[in-house]
Amino acid sequence: MDDYTWQKMLRQRRVRQRRRLYLLILLLAACIGTAIWYGFFYTRTPEYALKQLSLALDQHDSARFQKYVNVEVLSSRAYDDLTVDLFAYDSTLTADTKAMFEKFYILIKPQLTKGLEQSVLGRIDSGSWSLPEGTDILKGRQLGIDFERFLERSQLRNTSFVSLGNVEHNGTTVTAELKVREDYTQTPFTLQLVLEQSKDGHWQVVYIKNYRQYLDTIAPLQNSDIASYIDNTESIVEAYNYDFIAYRQRFRELSATTNGRLNEQQRSRLAKLLENEVIPALKKRQQRLDEIDVPAGAQYLARQRQQSTETTIKAWQHFIKGLRENSQAEFSTAETLHKQELAIDLRIQDIIHHTAISKNIPNLP
Template sequence: MRNCFRQNKIVLIFAIVLLALYASFVFFMYTPWYTATQLRFAYQNNNTTLLMRTIDLDSVVSFGYDDVTGDLFTYNSNMPPKIKQIFDQFYKLIKKNVCDGTLTMLDTYLKDDVWHDPTGTSVLKGRELGIDYDELLERSMLRNTSVRKIGSLIKDDNGNYIIPVTVADRYTDTDFVLELQLQKNTEGIWQITKIINYRDYLIHVRDLCNVDIASYIKDTKDRTTEYNRIFQGLQTKFLTMTKTIGSDVSADKRTLIQNFILSEIIPAYKSHEEYLQNVNVPAGALHLHILRLQSNAKTMEAWKYFAAGIGKNSKASLVKAEYSHQSALVLEQKVSDIINKMPALFVPEIP
């Protein structure tokens, strides 16, 4: 009887201990420290499902959108207040569509570990909303930021719970500590809802890149001017050669135009490509340099299609030439925007 009582007492104590441990764990689950622990574990084990439980992605993307679109005008101090107000209204109008599309892209990225371009009926495809979404992503640094270290949970002077995360951008590889703010959701679970100093990070990286971009532009200015003069001269010759032709072009004339493109225009762009491939590019100017290479490649592609189309009187090749030409113009505009610090592809047309 005594042994039975002793055994029951042991079982009871064990049950109480288990219950206490369980209660402690449940209590711990509703603390910011639990979220911080989950975040670190998810990152270390590449567990995207667990990672998403620690983040209120809708809120993070929403706040992030405001920071990115606000950052667009950092270097446009001369913009009249009235014009800036129009831009601000424009970005507020398209915010929901952009954020919803971004959330869809993030969901796909977390599943495939690959950034896919918007396709199908997505309003982010092309310039459906009047913006260049790919370049907007580039400015957000979303695809170009890597995590180096997740720090310990802290409480700031305002009483906010913060997880410091050391990151580095792809271009300058410079460390920056982002401050992830935690808040309770409706279920009482703490989640990351905002990157407090996200805009500071964007401006920090942009300032570093602008130094390199200025150096890159200075170092390539003379050769770029020379090539632009060559391209302008070839364009003038081409326009003169094709000025009097109509829909009915003789075979000899087609051959003449085709030979001019193949023997003079395309070699000039090929020479420009070889020059760009051998340029010493500062890290922060890499995006600009890649855009220049892409623009040159698309322009050369357009001329090749045009040469094939004019030589064989192929409508299909001429259509491809026009498509490549339009793509090249978009890339050239991006280059111009970066050089002039004007995000023209992100703003509505002002009458």
């Protein structure tokens, strides 16, 4: 090989090496640029925040959810919209009473918004909804509020995510479309999420601009279905109410004592009344109710009636066992279940009458 050919090959080799070096530098620069863009720009966009929210829901990550949602502000704004909706459908209140209870709702706002936050975060972490337990002030009706129904009226439990829509930038805020579906009536709706930038630069959802409009859209549909379901089941409920009034009178007569203690014959007769007549009547009534077609928006009411029947039967079964075994533990279990059934029955009345203020559970005799 002569010198000319050798020199030519060396030059070509150096050219290829330079090209590889330039390509490597270009790729490295692209990677660095992408990392800079992702770390300092894209992660500080509302689109990124919305993507992280979706991941938080999919991965049951409440910590990530709280980073990209200002939960405190969101729950506060949602509470205000929800309470307006609650009072809009309660026709039992006078103007003065309504004004008094509106002030009451303002007073208990911190407790209820905190309860909403905990329920939502618990749903994200566990995948299921939970209610206040233990000594929580929201358990039962201690504040004059049935938190179970309050949560139901929020529509949170029966709203499903469909897809994200347009994202519109408006100066310091961003509005993102969230397409959802109300599960009972299968009604589609587009919620408008408002995002603002936090101090460290990442974006957060701070409130739902049209949450009140969503409630105003869904509530009449559900109320119409509830009214239809009540009309269709009214004859069944009334017929059995007469029977249960008669059973209650017989129960009082059989349990009447002079010293507060039932004798063996009384316990036997009461057990037979409950086992052979009351419980079969409860089952028959529920069977007839189950045969009625339930309109989509009345499913919650129908489930509450089923739950009331099941709880009542369990309570009487423990009471019967207590009568036959003279067991105070069984009587205590029956009393606990009876209180649960009373709470459900009051909730059913609240649903039927669209009441904003819940009655307290009466003391058991």
